[in-house]
């Protein structure tokens with residue numbers, strides 16, 4: 001049975017990470033092996049590299065990874081190989097490998113945080129693992145039990161965490177990148193029968209507080225990032241390469257990211273590879289209510305960000321008396337109008353890479369929206385949400401979202 005068969009054509013692809021196929025539908029007697037983190041083998045590097053400081057690690061043009069990575073291969077008949085933790089290094093692929101031609105690739109991005117209490121934590125890794133399954137099956141890559149992927153991610157950090165994110169680097173993080181690619185060396189346009197999962201850990205610069213705030217330029221009139229019926233809700237590589245042209249153009253004009261609009265109405269969707277939020281007051285005629293507004297998930301245009309859902313949940317739990325949380329389609333025209341009428345209060349982008357990043361300006365077809373920054377930071381609600389998230393990530397607040405890594409003794 002092809003891995004694509006977990007998604008039948010009569011059944012739309014699930015976009016909520018909560019109900020997903022866990023297995024490839026093989027019966028117990030077949031030789032098919034499920035992904036099994038308990039079988040992980042360890043081959044440690046004999047040549048551990050010096051750990052750079054954060055600043056120099058991010059200064060170059062190459063991502064600096066830790067000493068080890070985890071790999072597991074998959075074959076449609078035999079299933080998942082024994083996962084291996086092994087020295088970080090190049091992969092070997094045939095030039096005809098599916099991923100290199102048909103973008104059979106998906107990935108995840110999450111961070112490991114060195115807490116102020118000395119513990120190492122991941123933030124809601126179960127959400128990333130489930131989303132990876134959603135992305136994988138969307139592009140005919142194999143299914144797996146997301147709990148096994150989560151265990152593998154924890155295992156990599158258990159080994160490389162102590163040395164690469166030492167206890168004296170409280171308040172620092174590493175970036176984890178689980179990736180799945182189609183490796184079958186055959187040029188036929190078809191679902192790959194072989195795949196490779198790998199997980200790396202690396203340095204990544206802090207991007208949550210660019211001087212003067214994040215400045216956004218709306219997308220060109222003739223481009224969209226994702227479309228209804230497409231795959232904007234999946235973290236597949238095919239979403240990103242084609243968006244870089246617009247980002248490059250926006251950068252040339254002095255902006256940090258593209259605010260991707262959709263359709264002739266100009267619906268606000270995402271800011272680069274982050275979810276986008278505004279806080280505005282509704283017109284007096286509509287009650288003058290304070291609202292935190294972001295694009296909805298149901299039309300499958302945007303990614304179901306872990307940061308997004310966490311921000312929404314915290315706002316609903318802790319700011320309910322002050323503002324309403326609204327997930328709905330809204331247009332750049334509404335944002336412009338709110339700005340002109342003095343009702344636009346705050347805006348931010350949210351995602352693992354940019355964390356919660358205040359937006360200070362939006363340029364749209366000759367018009368500039370300025371959003372006031374307080375002491376170079378976002379407004380009071382942006383700051384509150386950011387601090388609550390940070391406290392959970394770095395263990396200042398004990399919360400079920402913070403998953404502690406049991407580190408291996410060195």
Ligand SMILES: *Cc1c(COP(=O)(O)O)cnc(C)c1O
Pocket residue numbers: 109235270272273274275303304305306307308350351352353
């Ligand atoms: C990864 C990503 C996000 C953010 O998701 P998080 O889970 O919060 O990191 C948002 N939008 C796009 C398009 C992304 O690729």
